[in-house]
Amino acid sequence: MIVRQRVGWLKMLFIWKGSVLKKIIFQLFVITLFSLVVLFFNGRIYDYKVTLNPTIFTLIGLALAIFMGFCNSASYDRYWEGRKLWGLLVIETRSLTRQILTLVREPSFEAKNDKKEIVKMISAFCWSLNYQLREKDGREHLSRLLSSEQFEEVKDKKIIPVAILDLIGKWLNKQNKEGNVDTIILSSMDHQLNQFSNITGGCERIHNTPLPFAYSLLMHRTVYLYCFWLPFGLVDSLGWMMPLIVLLISYTFIALDAIIQEIGDPFGEEENDLALNNICKTIEFSIFEQADIPQREYKVSDSYCID
Numbered sequence: 001m002i003v004r005q006r007v008g009w010l011k012m013l014f015i016w017k018g019s020v021l022k023k024i025i026f027q028l029f030v031i032t033l034f035s036l037v038v039l040f041f042n043g044r045i046y047d048y049k050v051t052l053n054p055t056i057f058t059l060i061g062l063a064l065a066i067f068m069g070f071c072n073s074a075s076y077d078r079y080w081e082g083r084k085l086w087g088l089l090v091i092e093t094r095s096l097t098r099q100i101l102t103l104v105r106e107p108s109f110e111a112k113n114d115k116k117e118i119v120k121m122i123s124a125f126c127w128s129l130n131y132q133l134r135e136k137d138g139r140e141h142l143s144r145l146l147s148s149e150q151f152e153e154v155k156d157k158k159i160i161p162v163a164i165l166d167l168i169g170k171w172l173n174k175q176n177k178e179g180n181v182d183t184i185i186l187s188s189m190d191h192q193l194n195q196f197s198n199i200t201g202g203c204e205r206i207h208n209t210p211l212p213f214a215y216s217l218l219m220h221r222t223v224y225l226y227c228f229w230l231p232f233g234l235v236d237s238l239g240w241m242m243p244l245i246v247l248l249i250s251y252t253f254i255a256l257d258a259i260i261q262e263i264g265d266p267f268g269e270e271e272n273d274l275a276l277n278n279i280c281k282t283i284e285f286s287i288f289e290q291a292d293i294p295q296r297e298y299k300v301s302d303s304y305c306i307d
Contacts, residue, residue: 129200133276
């Protein structure tokens with residue numbers, strides 16, 4: 001994900017990174033070339049003059065814009081819900097870390113080290129959720145943050161974040177049995193773990209339930225049919241300016257179609273998806289600082305800028 005400071009209007013026109021233009025530039029080139037061919041033959045196919053009233057395209061364009069607005073709202077809702085879930089995860093990890101550090105007694109030096117191990121486990125949960133949503137292998141972070149026994153226990157699990165939550169829950173139950181945390185506080189911590197489970201389930205729901213394919217297919221086909229028929233409706237009224245106007249209209253519709261597809265899966269690794277890596281770095285930096293655990297070399301001054 002890319003988040004920029006506001007730049008001037010002129011510079012904004014030429015920004016490339018984060019733009020979907022590089023995805024659709026070939027399609028725009030083909031449509032522009034097709035428009036030039038239509039202009040050259042004056043809208044004729046052999047001896048037949050294709051006559052289309054521009055009013056038809058006005059009506060179709062209005063209906064298409066309304067439908068694309070609906071799809072865009074649906075995609076952005078998915079994107080924003082994903083962002084809210086990960087924002088909630090930032091809050092809940094800090095809260096659980098604070099409770100572990102301040103409300104669980106430390107009868108020995110080993111108990112203090114156990115707390116740090118659990119804080120590392122919280123970070124491992126975040127990284128494992130990140131890589132599960134991206135369908136990647138995140139074992140490098142698990143081996144770094146978990147003990148060898150813990151790593152062996154969770155590495156072959158299908159849903160590793162849930163397995164890590166089970167380990168944290170077992171540790172809290174052990175502390176309760178040893179009298180290091182009372183039942184009321186244990187209930188509060190269990191609520192935090194339930195929040196972690198809710199966040200995991202919410203993210204899985206977004207990831208595993210894309211926008212209905214029929215919507216995407218209908219919108220994609222209609223956009224391209226509209227753009228390829230548009231030159232025939234504008235060639236007589238616009239003349240040599242027709243290819244430029246067709247290019248502008250096509251860019252608007254095709255780019256919006258590409259954006260809808262991109263943000264519909266907010267947990268991917270494209271430039272406009274959520275910066276999950278940097279959110280995980282932020283969480284790790286924050287909770288490690290709470291627990292006085294040595295930090296890695298990366299910092300979080302620009303955590304939400306580029307993933």
